[in-house]
Amino acid sequence: MGTKATIAILSGKGGTGKTLVSVNLAAVAANATYIDCDTEEPNGHIFIKPTIVNEYVVTEPKPVVNQDLCDGCRKCVDNCAFNALAFIGKNLLVFNEICHSCGLCTYICPKGALHEEQRPLGIVKRGRKNGMTFLSGEMKVGESSAVPIIKALMREQQTDLVIIDSPPGSGCLVTETVGNADFCLLVAEPTIFGAHNLAMVHELVTLMGKPSAVLLNKTQEGENPSEIYAKEHGLKIIGSLPYDEHLALLTSDGLLAAEEDKHYHTYFKELLSAVVQEARHASNSDPQR
Amino acid sequence: MHQILILSGKGGTGKTTVASAFIKLSDVKAYADCDVDAPNLHLVMGSYEQEQKKDYMGLPKAVIDPDLCISCNKCYEVCRFDAIKPGNPYQVLPIACEGCGYCIHVCPVGAIHSEEAKVGDLKLLTRKDELFSTATLLMGSGTTGKLVTEVKNQLKEVSKEHEVAILDGSPGIGCPVIASLSGVDLALMVAEPSVSGLSDLKRVLTSAKQLQVPVAVIVNKYDTNERKTAEIEVYCYKEGIPFLGKIPYDKMAATAINTNRTLVEIESLGAEAIKTIYEKTLRLMKERIHT
Amino acid sequence: MIVAIPAEEKSLDSAICVSFGRAPIYCLYDTEKETSTFIDNKAAEASGGAGIQAAQFLVDQKIDSLITFRLGENASRVLSAANISILKALNLSIADNIENLLEGTLTSLNEVHPGFHYGH
Missing domain, CATH: 3.30.70.20 (Alpha-Beta Plaits)
Structure with missing residues (x-):
């Protein structure tokens, strides 16, 4: 293909087939990088089954107290917007999981009793499967924000074609993920729930100025509210993936449909070239590039 | 007031379909949508006579x-x-x-x-004696457990006289889920029969256990993978978690939703299964309360 | 000894609030003077870290003991650093819980749940 393209696969809610589409698109590409940004529930590895070649810990700076210097003025406790500090008896307590690593406490401490040290937040894994590069981020249970993990994933060396499996919803993690994409592929179910969530995520990518198209998933006979939404809002329909028991079974067993079934191999290959073409078209018409 | 929470480890397992069916089946008049990120329950509940809106403020x-x-x-x-x-x-x-x-x-x-800064709206919808507490977040505001707590508190305040309330939970394992789980009398987990469905179920069950919330499990779309369904059933049996039934994949579910109806308002296989599950759920909750 | 109890309302007949950090009110009961005071919990409105802020507030009120249904691990760390004993609440009114405390029938709360981490 030769063109650089970073494609984010998104959906307003979970369970629409975002991961299914992402892993199969990455599987049929020659040398793609698949990035699993669903740090709360990374499931891409179930399908890709990569060999992990490298793993490292993502850290964040957290305040550390020198109790001998602390005189208990409580300036840090009173100014922390996240309530991540407490002063009890003669000791200052720091709550790393509540802390957002903003650095304010170390700055305002009049005694210089606080400094920052790097603490683990999660893991980034790098793997390989045939020609594919696999990247996945996993957040430590109980941590509050995975944004630094996503930033670390995006810093990793990538191939020309990148497929990003985004987190569900339309929150701050999605914004972080979409910021790096040239093109957004929205996956939507044929229900009014699906259409409602499609509208949310479409609004978000439009707000961020990203070109997008929708893939209608699990289509069946009868009305498709997501299709209606797309038509009414000038959102391009790039294809549809009809509901198929066989596909559902392969996927629920953690298998790659594009590898197990010739029909799906062809299907995803065609979808990929359509998506890449859209992405290329979008970046060509963008004067900033 | 006793609260039944419908929950799932991942999105798209049919949580809202089950919650809305439960509301229709029962004489429950108090319910809430705790999925503040992508609220969907209102889409199948029809229209309300009154709407009270309150600004929800996030961190300054x-x-x-x-x-x-x-x-x-x-x-x-x-x-x-x-x-x-x-x-x-x-x-x-x-x-x-x-x-x-x-x-x-x-x-x-x-x-x-x-x-x-305003990050969303807290809403209380009413019609006759029905109370529906829900919220919407502004674009890009992200999840927040506190808003979930406010949705629950709002319902609690106005429904003190009600015996049972049904809550539609939020997906995932993050803080909105913990906020959904906090203080409920029973969490009914809707699982999906797949490799990822089982691992997500295990994670959300761990959260429930840590919060000491009684749980029960059902499988939705069980016939899409009967082997995985059996695996979930065996897992629940081994862990001593009540397994309350399974719902077949039902093409009519989409049809029902798309015509603004709950699954139990149309005749279907899924509706029958949900009715049985609802009765078992109520029985289980009553047992828990009395012991 | 001063004991704190998370309350729903400013009354001894009130139920104990199931949440510790987000309880609207705390009842402070002085066992020697046999007096009770009710104070608003400012931490209830916090976007994040409510448990920590609430625990700090109660430590500053010089309480010796806390009666609660549940407690997050962060609040628990604050309270144990201040050597405050934590007792498991009974599903009764505040007054009845105080009575049980005086009779010595309350047991200590051993389980803490993971924090809620609001604000994201």
């Missing part, structure tokens, strides 16, 4: 006074969230700002202050 965010800013770049240097946009004057990007206040402290001319 920094605001730069353009008349005072001297473009010294100090705020830009200290911000760890890439929330300051240099220029003349400098500006704060509200979506990125986490409200830590570091910039306020370093600004040499006092040009920055913090302002409460």
